Amino acid sequence: MAARRIRKVLLVSPPGKCHLREDGSLGERKHCTPHLGLAYLAANLLKHDYEAEILDILAEGYHEERFVEPFILYGLNPQETLERTRRAAPDMIGISVLFSNRAKESYELARMFKRELPDVPIVMGGQHPSGMPMDVMAHREVDYVLIGECDDSFVDLLEALNGRHSIEQVSGLYYRDNGEVKDTLSHGRPAVVGDGWQYLSLRDSPNPRQLGELSFPAWHLFPIAAYWNSEVRIGGGDVMRERFAVMVSTRGCPWTCTFCTSPLMGGFKGYRKRTNEDVVREIRWLIETFGVEEIQFLDDNFFVSKPRVKSLLRVLAQEFPHIVFSVPAGTEVNALDHEVVDLMAKASFYKVTLAIEAGDQEVQESRIDKNVKLSRVPEMVDYIRRAGLETRALFMIGFPGETRAQIMRTVDLALSLDVDDFYISLCTPLPGTPLYDECVQKGLLEDDFDVDNLRYSVANIKLHDVSRAELESIRRNVWLEYKKRQETKQVASGIRPFRVFGGVGDYENAGFRQVPGQVYRTDR
Numbered sequence: 001m002a003a004r005r006i007r008k009v010l011l012v013s014p015p016g017k018c019h020l021r022e023d024g025s026l027g028e029r030k031h032c033t034p035h036l037g038l039a040y041l042a043a044n045l046l047k048h049d050y051e052a053e054i055l056d057i058l059a060e061g062y063h064e065e066r067f068v069e070p071f072i073l074y075g076l077n078p079q080e081t082l083e084r085t086r087r088a089a090p091d092m093i094g095i096s097v098l099f100s101n102r103a104k105e106s107y108e109l110a111r112m113f114k115r116e117l118p119d120v121p122i123v124m125g126g127q128h129p130s131g132m133p134m135d136v137m138a139h140r141e142v143d144y145v146l147i148g149e150c151d152d153s154f155v156d157l158l159e160a161l162n163g164r165h166s167i168e169q170v171s172g173l174y175y176r177d178n179g180e181v182k183d184t185l186s187h188g189r190p191a192v193v194g195d196g197w198q199y200l201s202l203r204d205s206p207n208p209r210q211l212g213e214l215s216f217p218a219w220h221l222f223p224i225a226a227y228w229n230s231e232v233r234i235g236g237g238d239v240m241r242e243r244f245a246v247m248v249s250t251r252g253c254p255w256t257c258t259f260c261t262s263p264l265m266g267g268f269k270g271y272r273k274r275t276n277e278d279v280v281r282e283i284r285w286l287i288e289t290f291g292v293e294e295i296q297f298l299d300d301n302f303f304v305s306k307p308r309v310k311s312l313l314r315v316l317a318q319e320f321p322h323i324v325f326s327v328p329a330g331t332e333v334n335a336l337d338h339e340v341v342d343l344m345a346k347a348s349f350y351k352v353t354l355a356i357e358a359g360d361q362e363v364q365e366s367r368i369d370k371n372v373k374l375s376r377v378p379e380m381v382d383y384i385r386r387a388g389l390e391t392r393a394l395f396m397i398g399f400p401g402e403t404r405a406q407i408m409r410t411v412d413l414a415l416s417l418d419v420d421d422f423y424i425s426l427c428t429p430l431p432g433t434p435l436y437d438e439c440v441q442k443g444l445l446e447d448d449f450d451v452d453n454l455r456y457s458v459a460n461i462k463l464h465d466v467s468r469a470e471l472e473s474i475r476r477n478v479w480l481e482y483k484k485r486q487e488t489k490q491v492a493s494g495i496r497p498f499r500v501f502g503g504v505g506d507y508e509n510a511g512f513r514q515v516p517g518q519v520y521r522t523d524r
């Protein structure tokens, strides 16, 4: 049996990144969310007697910001990152690339690690490498790419490198063999199946049973306080309580919206759910171990099956009367009904973010395959507000082939809804999605489109009757128009308190340092 070579893995999350526009406004807000994916990977490594250490560059240096035109990068600087890595003395480094807008920085990290620690193999995983594994492997500093969910395949890779079995047995792996890039996918490149989706084959898809057997995320390895102390905490931003935690009660999503990467990760078996007992056990453990007061469900789609979600909401209300809950990723409108909203209110869910995306039914059905029943939206928004939950909405404009008239229907819908907040993003072609493939095949990507340096806040797709500058100004003007209406409304009615949990005024004094439209001083 070959000598055990790899024992300790350092799992790295890259620095944060916000696009700074010419007018000095920021394209994105800063985030500081515990990395659930790395927490699960670390837990499974420990379960298989490997050592694991976390280096969350963003969170550990959240207040450190540097201007790398046209972006603001935030997190530990390269020297600090290298020092931390040397101290960790890993046998392998795993870099997580959830967001394509951080691919460039992830390659720079890999180059630095390879230069300073040439004998330490580097593996990349997450949505970006899963969407374009060969492009990532074109970077010679990257030794391996694991695609999809990697809870088990990561351990399998280490076992293979330690001579326990052949590397061919590792599912969803890209590796080099005498300089040539090879993969272990059962039929080579993922096969195209129907509606343009590239699915991992049955053999390459993670096993659904796995969810129930996964160890709880290894949060003891994370700088938890950094997430609690970053100013994304408290009030109107992402969380309501200081001591918050993130978790999932399901994985994947059964739907195939053309712009979303979720189907890419879960493969054929896509949507899987945990038992309510398992979810309750994890929440109880988070409360006992970390004194958590708030739970954020990061599920791709928390609301898929009504019977499941209703039974879970009843259990949460009964078991955790002092905990508040939210689902930050978009909520599927079609999956909601009055009873679900009532049960959410009873279970102290304080916010609903409706993922509406487009205001034109034809775009919903034939362009993005999201099929939101738009006629239900106004009534559902009013019902959620009357239930006292903060109501937000997500919209997206600039889909391939979308016309000006269709875009203006989205704008009109967004401005017509009595929501507490909405976000209009410019459609961004994400690697591994049919929308991305369509843009490539039809030559719709703007000339300066750079997939490794994605800017979520600029127009990336060429449209027939709307210019780039016009699309970006439509988005900005809607935002400014909305802000003006909000101010008028608030002045008219005075600040309208939301359902507050644990102390009046939480919302008002949220006070983010950066909000879209605010001029950002780089000389500070």
Ligand code: B12
Residues within 6 Å of the ligand: 017, 028, 029, 030, 031, 032, 033, 034, 035, 036, 037, 038, 040, 041, 093, 094, 095, 096, 097, 098, 099, 100, 101, 123, 124, 125, 126, 127, 128, 131, 146, 148, 149, 150, 151, 154, 248, 259, 260, 261, 262, 265, 298, 299, 300, 328, 329, 425, 430, 431, 456
């Ligand atoms: C939670 C979440 C957020 C959180 C932050 C999460 C974080 N950790 O920083 C918040 C709400 C802040 C957020 C914001 C945004 N998000 Co978001 N988000 C998610 C969401 C819903 C869940 C991620 C998650 O925790 N999944 C659960 C865990 C268990 O899985 P995982 O993290 O994927 O990890 C597994 C695998 O990826 C893999 N893996 C992961 N890392 C590594 C590393 C190695 C070495 C290996 C081997 C394997 C591996 O194994 C893990 C375990 O199986 C995903 C959707 C999704 N399906 O992933 C979108 C997603 C990541 N977000 C996305 C986007 C676009 C955004 C926004 C830009 C939206 C916007 N326009 O504002 C913003 C901007 C954020 C930014 N860049 O600053 C896209 C990114 C796609 C891309 N290619 O860029 C996603 C994929 C959704 C989609 N539409 O497709 N998001």
